[in-house]
Amino acid sequence: TLLGSDSHTPAAGAMGMLAIGSGGLDIAMAMAGEPYHVAMPEVWGVELTGELPDWCSAKDVILEMLRRHDVDGGVGRVIEYHGPGLETLTAMDRHVIANMGTELGATSTVFPADDAVKRFLAQQGREDEFRKLHAADDAEYHVTETIALDEIEPLIAEPSSPGNVVPVTEVAGDDLYQAYIGSSANPGLRDFAVPAMMVEGERVPPAVSFDVNPTSRQMLQNLTEMGHLGDLYASGARVHQAGCNGCIGMGQAPATGRNSLRTVPRNFPGRTGTREDSVFLCSPETATASALSGEITDPRTLEDTHDMTYPEWSEPEAVIVDEAALSPPPDEPGGDLEKGPNVKSLPDFERVPDSLAGPVLMKVGDDISTDEIMPAGSDVLPYRSNIPKISEWVFDQVEQGFHERAEEQGAPWLVVGGSNYGQGSSREHAALAPYHLGMRAALAVSYARIHWQNLVNFGIVPLEFTDRDDYDAIEQGDDLELPAVREELQNGSEVTVRNATRDATFTAEHTLSPRQVEVVLQGGMIEDYKY
Structure with a gap:
């Protein structure tokens, strides 16, 4: 299990754990030894069958869930994915889906810890930590559903809610100001490598801001080692410091009223830092295809307009693991608490009166x-x-x-x-x-x-x-x-x-x-x- 003070903590459900997001005070109290309380959720079983077609990826799967159920469909539920379609999804593909279970309102999202998780841990040099974990063969669910992956098409969430999902074909041709890849909702190596392969030898039109927010320093190192970072730069992409950045309005703010396609998890009004923004949520493939075309584009059309085939990608067996910024805990806990001039005490809290x-x-x-x-x-x-x-x-x-x-x-x-x-x-x-x-x-x-x-x-x-x-x-x-x-x-x-x-x-x-x-x-x- 995992508790975290970020609402997207359930992304770790991709690794087979029950990961729940909560407010910081709940987590602080749990760290102090107090119990964590949560209402018992229903379990929503979603069976995955088939395999995603070219030009579609895991983001389109969770957008399909949002298209069906909107932003409150998962309230009071934990979503558990199962079925033969899981074999076609990597651990980081599953991360994309588990991450945005939060946008469905779900308490958490869970995948089994299977061979895909074992391969991911091996890639990170941690294979010895793998423990197999999955639902019982006769598991029963409060709610059941099936998604045929082979029937998925490129999807996009229109402004200004993750639940406003339509096929990309419905908005194709609309004006584009910005295309943005990265964030907690698409943080995997393939989420940058596939766009890099798509733009190799291409140039993004100068009127489009093609922004790349790397997941981490480790991601930058691996993209550099594999040659993908150079391809992104050569295409005209703007590569930024690793972090949340524009997803939470810390840079990369789009122009007022202009369309921004982003692989982030949320497009709530003004979240970008621009009060009257116009943000769409989509896959890395759709964002990159749109950047290349200068307008919102169904990535499948690149086969005709750019004579492009869908990039062939497979996860490497090993990656560069960067632990340079990870500091070990101090030998002696404690120490003086120093407050800068911008750190103020919490307000005084009052008992609720009789009336x-x-x-x-x-x-x-x-x-x-x-x-x-x-x-x-x-x-x-x-x-x-x-x-x-x-x-x-x-x-x-x-x-x-x-x-x-x-x-x-x-x-x-x-x-x-x-x-x-x-x-x-x-x-x-x-x-x-x-x-x-x-x-x-x-x-x-x-x-x-x-x-x-x-x-x-x-x-x-x-x-x-x-x-x-x-x-x-x-x-x-x-x-x-x-x-x-x-x-x-x-x-x-x-x-x-x-x-x-x-x-x-x-x-x-x-x-x-x-x-x-x-x-x-x-x-x-x-x-x-x-x-």
């Missing part, structure tokens, strides 16, 4: 992401350790200057959201920063798992509408009252809500466990741990 009353300072629709609640990007990320400063960007993607209204209002105030509120990144600042500004409760049709837990961890009461009509009846600015919130949280699952502005009363509910009720009433996990 709560405040205005709906923000009402948002369905599928609002943590990128919209608390953006990342080059302007914001330098202040991750400074909650008062980073709070200036709360809901900035929705309403510029929102924090000024929040500061003027003061605590307490509430947020009303639609379904799947808080999808996306595990960014706990999307709870911490609103709390600092005075948010004390949320009312949503439903929540994304990690953000829901982060709200609890930082003392914000997460309630759910029992009737969508109650959500529709509330307007931003309405004054809401929770007259007996503390008592009702302790004694049941229903909480009374009064809309004082409209003289209406309705019942909301919560799905908190008794432990979580205790945590949120205490003012969050830190306060609960203290006392």
Whole structure:
């Protein structure tokens, strides 16, 4: 098993482990010896058959899942892939699929630890660590599904949601400003080598920015050793420092309103660092074909337009392994904690009072992401350790200057959201920063798992509408009252809500466990741990 404070931690499910992403505080508490709690998910069995056709790759498989089920289809589930089609997918192909199970809302994604995993470990010089692990032959699943890999076609997610998936043919010919390969969603050697072989001897049109974000220093070394990095440079590609970079708005920001094709996992509004961006999600093949053509392109058409055959790629038996930046743990733990001038203490957390009353300072629709609640990007990320400063960007993607209204209002105030509120990144600042500004409760049709837990961890009461009509009846600015919130949280699952502005009363509910009720009433996990 693996716990990680990145929402894409489940990518490690490609190696046969149950890997779960969560907020940083959950992980810190687990490292301190506290148990990690998660609601028991259903298991969704997806059988893979056949083999992917030329010009399609693993990204098209997970895009097919998103096309079928959208961004909330995996909520409350672990996805387990099985079937004969697995034999055609490498460990890093599986990584691509497991990584973006997060975009389906899944708790995790699991593949068997089989010969593909053994080959990957051998490639990295770690074959002795391999342990075979797979589901029982008679395993039963709560939900079942089949994907015929040989029927997959090149797919693309249109702006601005990973769930807006259509065949590339539907948008082929559209204008292109940028094509971008790399990120946690396509980090494998083949995800750079295949594009490099596609552009060998070709030049990308000067009007297109062809950006390459290598996965790691090790990736750069191997691409250099194999000659692929030189081919990318010769094509006109811009090769950047290894890291998340443009995926999270740290560079490579596209022009306003211009189309950017990216192999990243998310295309939420403004995530690139450009407020009015237009980002499509696709495979490395589609991104590279589009870069070469100067417009969104079905990669299969390169056979006619560029007399190109699909590159033949096979994983090398061994690769350069770079451990130069890996430092061993110190012999003696501890030491003084030194804080720079931009490292501030956490806000004080208050116990939930007997009653709560405040205005709906923000009402948002369905599928609002943590990128919209608390953006990342080059302007914001330098202040991750400074909650008062980073709070200036709360809901900035929705309403510029929102924090000024929040500061003027003061605590307490509430947020009303639609379904799947808080999808996306595990960014706990999307709870911490609103709390600092005075948010004390949320009312949503439903929540994304990690953000829901982060709200609890930082003392914000997460309630759910029992009737969508109650959500529709509330307007931003309405004054809401929770007259007996503390008592009702302790004694049941229903909480009374009064809309004082409209003289209406309705019942909301919560799905908190008794432990979580205790945590949120205490003012969050830190306060609960203290006392």
